[in-house]
Amino acid sequence: MKPFKELTGIAAPMDLINIDTDMIIPKQFLKTIQRSGLGKNLFDEMRYNDDGSEKADFVLNREPYRHASILIAGDNFGCGSSREHAPWALEDFGIRCVIAPSFADIFHNNCFKNGILPIRLPEETVNALMEKADRGQNAMFTVDLERQVVVDPDGVEISFEVDPFRKHCLLNGLDDIGLTLQKGGAIDGYEAARAETAPWVTPDAA
Structure with missing residues (x-):
């Protein structure tokens, strides 16, 4: 998994509540188990x-938000x-951070x-950030995970909370598999000892 430390980029304002996962990636695109290639179908029906053809009024079809x-x-x-x-679809499109009042x-x-990185902020703060995101190319945002702040286009810093363990995982690019592999030595040791003490339950031991 790609680490997340600091992100600077365009923020796309999507002033809608209750955006569900079928809106994010409709059910007909769920046949794949590949994490890549879904970005082109992000918010497909919208x-x-x-x-x-593209709907000209949808935010991600407009410059500069198609690069958000x-x-x-x-x-x-x-x-x-x-x-x-x-x-998967959000990340493949290029979205690395979602800011909303709740998820x-x-x-x-x-x-x-x-x-x-999903960031929860008060509704009034989110609304203010949406207004600033409407500036388009002139509205660059920075998300600093280490400092736990969102820096808006005017340089105002907004603090956010994040679980320390999840922060550690994002900063170091650790998904569930990565966390398991960190224990590789202990796992190998257990398997080796198991092969000696109970070879009948370890088919490869022979």
Whole structure:
């Protein structure tokens, strides 16, 4: 997993509440188990017409937001089904941080497991950030995970809270597999001892 330390980029304002995971990545794109390639289908039904052409009024189809790395959205982001494809699609598009007043719990957890930082801020603060994001190319935001601050285009720093363990994992690029591999020595030692003491349950021991 790619580490997350500091991110500076364009923030796309999406002033909608209850953006569910089917809106983020519709069900017809869930057949793949690959984490790459889903970015083109992010917000597919909101982003494209039936003939495949782009909807000109959708934020991610407009400059400079088609290059956004931060998404600012309304309350209850990521509600609906628990599909992990939702953060996969966001990350593949280039979104590494989502700022909202609240998130659905499973989506919130899945973000951390896939290198995306979900930041909860008060609704009035989120609304103010959306207004500043409307400046487009002139609105660059910085998210500093180590210092736990969002720096808006005017240089104002907004502090946010993050679980220390999840912060550690993002800073070091550790997903569940990475955390397990950190214990590789202990696992190998256990397997070696198990092969000696109980070879009948260790098929490869022979």
